[in-house]
Amino acid sequence: MRVIQAGVGGFGSSWVYALRDCGYTHVALIDTDPEALCRAGEAVGVPPERRFTRVEDALERVDADCFMDVTPPHLHALTTLAALRAGLHVLVEKPMAVSMTEAQEMVRVARERKRVLMVTQQFRYYDQPRTVRRLIAEGHIGDVDHVVTEFQIQGLLFGWRQRMRHPFLMDMAIHHFDLMRYLLHAEARRVMARTWNPTVSNTQGDMNAFVWFEFDGGVRVNYTGGFASPGCDTGWNGRWVITGTRGTIIWNPRDDWGPIRLFRQNADLSRYTEQTFFTPLPEVWGEPIPAASIGPQGHHHNLHQWRVCMESGREPETSGRDNLHTLAMVFATMEAADSRREIAIAHDIEP
């Protein structure tokens, strides 16, 4: 597959190597930073005449099959739409766009041109979340009742992230929101939220959020997230406690007891007549569940799936169309936080 990559500095530099390692051939690179262009060009053997500072020039002068968009979010619509209109399949970094209108236009054009538009929500493309989803789907904890998710890290953000109104929701929580949809195999219907910017943050916009979602079937999700939490590090996935009618799954990659633990609540509750607490014994912290291997993970899984979809015409799991529903959660959460109202999340959004 011949690929053009836009945005090769910052996070794009990791995609340069991932694309190369997954058998894609860079035929052109685009970046406004000449040093980043030069570094990436040297790494993957793209000569100076095929290193560009403008997307239009690369699309006009170089033949390719597909396009990787790792530019800052406010440029995604412009960049990705140009590539789709030039007849290329696109893998675009999250967030796919900075407004629903832009994202819908991207999905519409991809469909019209019959091109694969995929979004890099790679958090779900790892062994552990795929095993957690399977455990839930197989009914090991009965019907899901509620979920508690905690993510805390101290992050110092720079550049465009410092100027966003909601850098945390838009740039980070979007991964966790996408994971919620994936793990529960359901959509969020309502949201309440508070966001704020602690004094230990270095951004203009809000870095911490307390969010409450109601998913299909009344499943409640309580999400605590923050990039301004000195001394905390839950890991990028965060810590998940998923409680159902017959047990609980704890997914916490940092947990000494094992990243995935399953507690089965098999007791006949009707037999108890006195106050009872089912505190796990120290030696029985649930059943550790090994995560089944899915083969290539993260970026590599994204790239493998993108290729299969381009070759077969199949829709990727994290297609642009699917991702509209993750974006809807992000925008509704921002609205809930800014208006201090409970917001219904619309899902009749596919163009």
Ligand SMILES: NC(=O)c1ccc[n+]([C@@H]2O[C@H](COP(=O)([O-])OP(=O)(O)OC[C@H]3O[C@@H](n4cnc5c(N)ncnc54)[C@H](O)[C@@H]3O)[C@@H](O)[C@H]2O)c1
């Ligand atoms: N999936 C993830 O886990 C993950 C992690 C980090 C970043 N990202 C996403 O990747 C994207 C880029 O983020 P980043 O951290 O690399 O940002 P960045 O600002 O560090 O890097 C962006 C790159 O794009 C270049 N650029 C800027 N304007 C350009 C233009 N007009 N044309 C071509 N290139 C241009 C910059 O010079 C820079 O090299 C964002 O959408 C971000 O959310 C995703």
